Amino acid sequence: MRPFDEIAQDQPHAVACLQRAMTRKRLPHAVIFASPGDVGEDELAQRLAQALLCEQPRGPFAPCGTCHACDTVARALHPDLHVVRPKGLLRAIKTEDMLELIQALQATALIGGAKVAIVYQAETLRKESANRFLKTLEEPTADTYFILVTTRPERLLPTILSRCQMIRLRPLSAARVQARVQALLPACAADTELVCAIARGRWNRAAKLAEDCASYRAMVEALLAVLSARQSAALPAFDFGKRFAGALKDERAAYEAQVKDALAVQAERCKDYEAGVRRDVLSAAEDELEAAQAARERTIKAGLFETLLDLWRDIWVYQTTRAPDALLHRGYHTQIARLAELYSPHEIARNIRDAETVRGPTVFLNTRVDIVVQGLLAGATAPVRERLPFQRAIMATGL
Ligand SMILES: [Zn+2]
Numbered sequence: 001m002r003p004f005d006e007i008a009q010d011q012p013h014a015v016a017c018l019q020r021a022m023t024r025k026r027l028p029h030a031v032i033f034a035s036p037g038d039v040g041e042d043e044l045a046q047r048l049a050q051a052l053l054c055e056q057p058r059g060p061f062a063p064c065g066t067c068h069a070c071d072t073v074a075r076a077l078h079p080d081l082h083v084v085r086p087k088g089l090l091r092a093i094k095t096e097d098m099l100e101l102i103q104a105l106q107a108t109a110l111i112g113g114a115k116v117a118i119v120y121q122a123e124t125l126r127k128e129s130a131n132r133f134l135k136t137l138e139e140p141t142a143d144t145y146f147i148l149v150t151t152r153p154e155r156l157l158p159t160i161l162s163r164c165q166m167i168r169l170r171p172l173s174a175a176r177v178q179a180r181v182q183a184l185l186p187a188c189a190a191d192t193e194l195v196c197a198i199a200r201g202r203w204n205r206a207a208k209l210a211e212d213c214a215s216y217r218a219m220v221e222a223l224l225a226v227l228s229a230r231q232s233a234a235l236p237a238f239d240f241g242k243r244f245a246g247a248l249k250d251e252r253a254a255y256e257a258q259v260k261d262a263l264a265v266q267a268e269r270c271k272d273y274e275a276g277v278r279r280d281v282l283s284a285a286e287d288e289l290e291a292a293q294a295a296r297e298r299t300i301k302a303g304l305f306e307t308l309l310d311l312w313r314d315i316w317v318y319q320t321t322r323a324p325d326a327l328l329h330r331g332y333h334t335q336i337a338r339l340a341e342l343y344s345p346h347e348i349a350r351n352i353r354d355a356e357t358v359r360g361p362t363v364f365l366n367t368r369v370d371i372v373v374q375g376l377l378a379g380a381t382a383p384v385r386e387r388l389p390f391q392r393a394i395m396a397t398g399l
Pocket residue numbers: 053054055056057063064065066067068069070071
């Protein structure tokens with residue numbers, strides 16, 4: 001976990017709001033952290049849970065960070081902290097997880113203090129479980145707090161929205177992100193500039209990009225090459241999709257090997273446990289590792305679509321303004337200027353729409369990512385707009 005001072009500086013408005021509410025003992029029993037994503041929303045939710053459960057708080061919204069409660073919250077092991085996250089192929093919150101949460105919140109707190117529920121990516125709540133959850137929100141038991149974390153508050157049921165206080169988190173200031181990225185990439189001004197432009201105030205995204213800027217550049221260059229080929233782009237599009245899916249597969253294989261090792265260590269650690277308990281511990285560990293891998297793949301896929309959309313945005317901006325400084329990918333302005341000549345405004349708008357259409361369901365899907373990407377890119381570059389490649393992309397997403 002990052003030091004709290006850093007999070008407080010990143011999100012001064014949200015932190016002040018929570019501090020004020022807790023000082024007056026008027027913290028609403030349900031809050032929504034509405035975030036642009038990657039600005040520390042998960043850490044802030046965890047911090048609030050610590051503040052509510054800490055055994056020796058140093059003040060309102062100032063958990064000690066060292067007591068048993070703070071420690072177990074940080075490791076998601078506190079018995080009165082209930083965390084729900086999206087799971088499975090569709091990366092949605094499962095109904096059974098929500099029912100379990102509702103049941104747990106109806107029981108008395110195990111430690112005797114507050115009970116806290118954190119629902120991450122709350123926008124993936126299905127209608128049925130959202131409605132059941134609503135009843136719990138309407139009639140909460142004493143000392144029960146709900147923290148909903150979302151990047152798409154508009155997708156929550158209006159009835160849920162109306163029962164929660166929304167706290168908006170904001171992108172970090174450009175200067176703040178730049179100072180930190182500079183510290184990570186002291187030797188490369190061009191990379192710092194690129195990372196800051198792409199991250200647009202989302203610090204976690206900036207940190208991830210800074211870790212491997214070379215891969216990001218390689219992806220941008222490959223996409224620019226595909227889009228530049230236009231009439232003959234079917235083959236490059238095919239290659240790109242195949243390579244992207246291949247890289248994902250290699251990544252998965254490498255991770256599976258790591259999982260095997262981690263499970264072997266875990267098995268050794270609990271070898272003296274009773275057989276049933278051992279099985280439960282190992283299966284929980286396996287689930288957790290699988291969820292972590294699904295989340296990693298989701299990030300990689302989402303990254304590709306975001307990059308493609310950012311490039312279309314740049315092409316559109318250049319076509320409209322002719323100003324290289326207005327681009328996110330300033331270092332690539334020659335190629336972008338060329339693409340602004342190659343594509344009509346109408347085609348650019350349609351390509352942005354197409355990429356938006358497939359990116360939602362596609363990033364959650366485990367298979368066929370090669371066909372989706374191939375179809376999308378081949379459709380984008382086809383001379384007279386052919387819907388066929390794009391239709392293939394849509395079919396592969398299962399929409
Ligand atoms: Zn504490």
